[in-house]
Amino acid sequence: xxxxxxxxxxxxxxxxxxxxxxxxxxxxxxxxxxxxxxxxxxxxxxxxxxxxxxxxxxxxxxxxxxxxxxxxxxxxxxxxxxxxxxxxxxxxxxxxxxxxxxxxxxxxxxxxxxxxxxxxxxxxxxxxxxxxxxxxxxxxxxxxxxxxxxxxxxxxxxxxxxxxxxxxxxxxxxxxxxxxxxxxxxxxxxxxxxxxxxxxxxxxxxxxxxxxxxxxxxxxxxxxxxxxxxxxxxxxxxxxxxxxxxxxxxxxxxxxxxxxxxxxxxxxxxxxxxxxxxxxxxxxxxxxxxxxxxxxxxxxxxxxxxxxxxxxxxxxxxxxxxxxxxxxxxxxx
Amino acid sequence: xxxxxxxxxxxxxxxxxxxxxxxxxxxxxxxxxxxxxxxxxxxxxxxxxxxxxxxxxxxxxxxxxxxxxxxxxxxxxxxxxxxxxxxxxxxxxxxxxxxxxxxxxxxxxxxxxxxxxxxxxxxxxxxxxxxxxxxxxxxxxxxxxxxxxxxxxxxxxxxxxxxxxxxxxxxxxxxxxxxxxxxxxxxxxxxxxxxxxxxxxxxxxxxxxxxxxxxxxxxxxxxxxxxxxxxxxxxxxxxxxxxxxxxxxxxxxxxxxxxxxxxxxxxxxxxxxxxxxxxxxxxxxxxxxxxxxx
Numbered sequence: 049x050x051x052x053x054x055x056x057x058x059x060x061x062x063x064x065x066x067x068x069x070x071x072x073x074x075x076x077x078x079x080x081x082x083x084x085x086x087x088x089x090x091x092x093x094x095x096x097x098x099x100x101x102x103x104x105x106x107x108x109x110x111x112x113x114x115x116x117x118x119x120x121x122x123x124x125x126x127x128x129x130x131x132x133x134x135x136x137x138x139x140x141x142x143x144x145x146x147x148x149x150x151x152x153x154x155x156x157x158x159x160x161x162x163x164x165x166x167x168x169x170x171x172x173x174x175x176x177x178x179x180x181x182x183x184x185x186x187x188x189x190x191x192x193x194x195x196x197x198x199x200x201x202x203x204x205x206x207x208x209x210x211x212x213x214x215x216x217x218x219x220x221x222x223x224x225x226x227x228x229x230x231x232x233x234x235x236x237x238x239x240x241x242x243x244x245x246x247x248x249x250x251x252x253x254x255x256x257x258x259x260x261x262x263x264x265x266x267x268x269x270x271x272x273x274x275x276x277x278x279x280x281x282x283x284x285x286x287x288x289x290x291x292x293x294x295x296x297x298x299x300x301x302x303x304x305x306x307x308x309x310x311x312x313x314x315x316x317x318x319x320x321x322x323x324x325x326x327x328x329x330x331x332x333x334x335x336x337x338x339x340x341x342x343x344x345x346x347x348x349x350x351x352x353x354x355x356x357x358x359x360x361x362x363x364x365x366x367x368x369x370x371x372x373x374x375x376x377x378x379x380x381x
Numbered sequence: 382x383x384x385x386x387x388x389x390x391x392x393x394x395x396x397x398x399x400x401x402x403x404x405x406x407x408x409x410x411x412x413x414x415x416x417x418x419x420x421x422x423x424x425x426x427x428x429x430x431x432x433x434x435x436x437x438x439x440x441x442x443x444x445x446x447x448x449x450x451x452x453x454x455x456x457x458x459x460x461x462x463x464x465x466x467x468x469x470x471x472x473x474x475x476x477x478x479x480x481x482x483x484x485x486x487x488x489x490x491x492x493x494x495x496x497x498x499x500x501x502x503x504x505x506x507x508x509x510x511x512x513x514x515x516x517x518x519x520x521x522x523x524x525x526x527x528x529x530x531x532x533x534x535x536x537x538x539x540x541x542x543x544x545x546x547x548x549x550x551x552x553x554x555x556x557x558x559x560x561x562x563x564x565x566x567x568x569x570x571x572x573x574x575x576x577x578x579x580x581x582x583x584x585x586x587x588x589x590x591x592x593x594x595x596x597x598x599x600x601x602x603x604x605x606x607x608x609x610x611x612x613x614x615x616x617x618x619x620x621x622x623x624x625x626x627x628x629x630x631x632x633x634x635x636x637x638x639x640x641x642x643x644x645x646x647x648x649x650x651x652x653x654x655x656x657x658x659x660x661x662x663x664x665x666x667x668x669x670x671x672x673x674x675x
Contacts, residue, residue: 114480161660167476168419172610173659176652179607183649297603301488308481337496344489348467351482 068233071316072226079218088214092286094326095221096279101306101318102225102232103275108304109313110236111268112248113163114171116300117178121273123185123295124151125280130198130290131191140204144281151277152270159266166251178300185292197291204285217286224282228275233315235271244268245313298340305343309350311357320358389519391640392633397525397594399632400532403616403625404587405609407539408580410620413613414556415576418479422463422487423584424606425494429456430585431597432494435503445508453585459490460581464574487602494599505592524593531590535583536625543620552576584609604648611655617665626667 082088104118128147132138138146162173185192192198203212204220211220235241246254247261255261284290302325310321329339354361405427412420433452437443443451467482508527513520543549554562555572563569588597588605595601608631613619615627631651639647658666 108477112477114477116484162656165659165663168480169659169663171421171480172419172607172614173656175607176655176659180649180652180656183646183652187645298488301484304481304484338492340488341492341496344485344487344492347485348482348489351478351485352467352470355478 064233067316068230071319075222075226076219079215085214088218090327090330092214092217092221094323095218095225096283096286097303097306097322097326098319099221099225099228099279099282100276100303101310101322102228102315103272103279104303105307105310105313105315105318106232106235106244106268106275107272108307109311109317110241110244110248111265113265113269114167114174114304115269115272116171116175116297116304117181118174118272118276118303119295119297119299120178120181121151121155121276122280122283122299123181123290123292124154125277126284126290126295127185127192127198127280128277129281129284130201133202133285134198134200135191140202140281140285144278147281148274148277151280152274155270155273156266159269160262163265163269164262175297175300178297182292182296185295192292195292197289199289201284201288201290203288204282211286221282221286224278228278229315229319236313236315240264240268248313302343305347309346309357311359312355314357314359317357317359320362324358386519387640391636393519393521393525395633395636396629397528397632398591398635399612399629400528400625401587401591401605401628402608402612402631403628404532404535404583405605406611406613406616406624406628407535407620408584408587409610409613410616410618410624411576411580411583413618414620415552415559415573416468417476418468418483419610420577420580421480421483421606422490423580423609424602424604425487425490426456426460426581426584426602427588427591427605427609428491428494428597428599428602429459430588431505431592431601432498432503432588432599433585434589434592435505435597436498438505439503445506449589452589453582456585456588457578457582460577460584461574464577468577469570469573487606491599491602498599500599502596502598503592504596505589507593508590522594524590528590528594531586532625535586536621539579539583539620548575607655608651611651611658614655614658614663615666617667619665623665623667627665630666 078091079088082091100118100122104115107113107115125144125147128150129140129143132143132146133140158177162170162177165173186195188194203210205211209216211217236244243254243259243264246257246259247265251261280295283294306321306325307318308321309324310319311317325343328342350357405423408423408426409419412418412423430452433455434448437448437451438445441448463486467486468479471478471482507522507524509523511522511524513522514526515521541549543553551562551567552572552575554565554567555569559569559572562572587609588601591597591605609628612628612631613624615630616622616624618624631654634654635647635650638650
């Protein structure tokens with residue numbers, strides 16, 4: 049019996065590795081099939097949003113703690129990178145690390161008091177934090193350029209390669225995104241991942257089992273902020289222009305929508321959610337103003353009828369198809 | 382002399398904004414006490430009140446009073462529909478799902494308003510003209526008086542309703558303990574629906590009386606809603622005196638901060654207060670041990 053159990057675990061792990069490799073390979077060879085550079089450009093944003101959705105999912109999907117202010121960390125990364133590279137001509141790669149550390153430090157400091165709050169109160173507190181940061185981005189005109197934005201942010205480069213076209217940016221963003229996804233999957237299946245899920249189900253029970261819920265919540269919040277800031281820095285360098293509208297309350301809500309639509313607690317789900325929400329408005333120009341209404345409807349309908357998100361829908365479909373196939377072959381034999 | 386007049390002006394506009402925040406806060410408290418939900422769509426009812434009134438006045442050319450009444454009725458219907466279609470089926474869901482669903486409703490209503498009425502900012506004419514009244518050297522707009530009068534009326538009406546009417550008492554019973562309330566024959570579902578009715582009506586009323594002073598557009602609901610929430614947090618989730626004081630305090634601090642420190646950080650003041658209260662005194666500033674929650 050234990051042997052069979054072990055075998056099952058082995059195959060599950062193997063299956064996961066295969067899924068990951070197929071996913072990574074598909075992402076890496078995708079540009080060869082896409083001639084138009086416009087679509088590649090959209091996929092660059094899908095990559096950045098995937099990173100952000102994965103970061104938020106660690107907090108929202110695994111630990112069950114909502115943040116309605118995550119766009120603030122994204123913005124912090126973008127502005128630190130933008131300001132330090134344009135005004136002080138610092139090395140962009142160094143600044144990315146610096147920005148990530150700053151955002152993580154901020155998250156760590158505000159995390160302790162804020163994450164003591166639960167449910168609706170936590171939602172409101174993170175929202176308040178997000179809006180304060182948004183106001184700061186808007187009002188510190190001398191540094192950020194205020195509402196009219198900050199331009200002339202240099203592209204990243206490694207030696208002679210300058211990341212100034214969609215193909216290079218695609219690989220830059222996606223290689224980092226895939227690393228983030230791999231680390232997140234790894235984290236979610238470690239002892240920490242299990243502890244986070246325990247907090248999600250019942251914080252009291254998790255504490256009783258010896259999980260230091262208070263510290264762990266702050267730690268995951270910090271990691272989440274760090275990834276978001278890296279995404280923000282990369283966004284600033286690929287766009288070379290940033291303005292506060294990209295980092296407001298609406299974008300925080302959009303991130304929550306990505307995570308919920310894709311599937312709470314699923315890393316691939318975050319990719320699906322990010323891909324869907326980034327591409328919908330790009331392809332259906334009719335959407336222009338409709339998109340916000342559709343996000344709202346999606347949030348309501350998904351929460352009501354498909355709380356597991358798209359990924360669980362796809363999974364159950366795949367499973368039933370697999371079961372059918374298996375039934376057929378066994379009846380043939 | 383000049384600066385003291387200025388001070389009075391700040392205080393006046395602070396108090397009238399504060400009264401609005403308090404009204405919006407009551408909406409939060411009434412729903413929260415009946416259901417345990419913080420309704421993120423509360424601000425949208427405020428927006429609907431103002432925008433619908435503008436719509437009926439300007440486009441259908443209705444007189445002011447019918448326009449206001451219609452606007453309140455329609456906002457209330459939206460609130461009821463929201464409760465019936467999205468909140469009731471999710472009864473007993475985890476807070477996370479309820480938060481997400483009310484956020485969904487909030488951006489849906491806001492988006493729909495944008496599609497219907499566009500992104501322009503609209504002005505609602507003041508109820509009784511814009512000629513300022515001069516009182517003790519300071520000027521006061523008639524609309525300020527309207528705001529104070531309506532706020533006081535709503536507070537008195539809700540006091541009477543919750544303390545003396547049988548339905549109001551039933552709602553309070555649900556707030557204390559909904560299971561026990563249902564055991565003595567109170568229909569909790571109806572009470573929850575009613576809490577959405579009352580809070581969307583009060584919210585839209587707040588949106589209507591503030592619109593002549595601050596203009597209105599499809600996206601005013603976010604900020605007003607959040608400040609109403611701030612007021613009710615200061616007041617410790619009561620729908621009484623605490624929240625009224627919370628709203629007035631917030632309005633005053635905001636107006637004085639904008640006047641004497643920096644106008645561009647006006648909105649940040651409310652959120653810094655919100656964070657401080659949530660972190661330091663989440664039970665509210667004035668709360669003793671067991672205070673009335675409805």
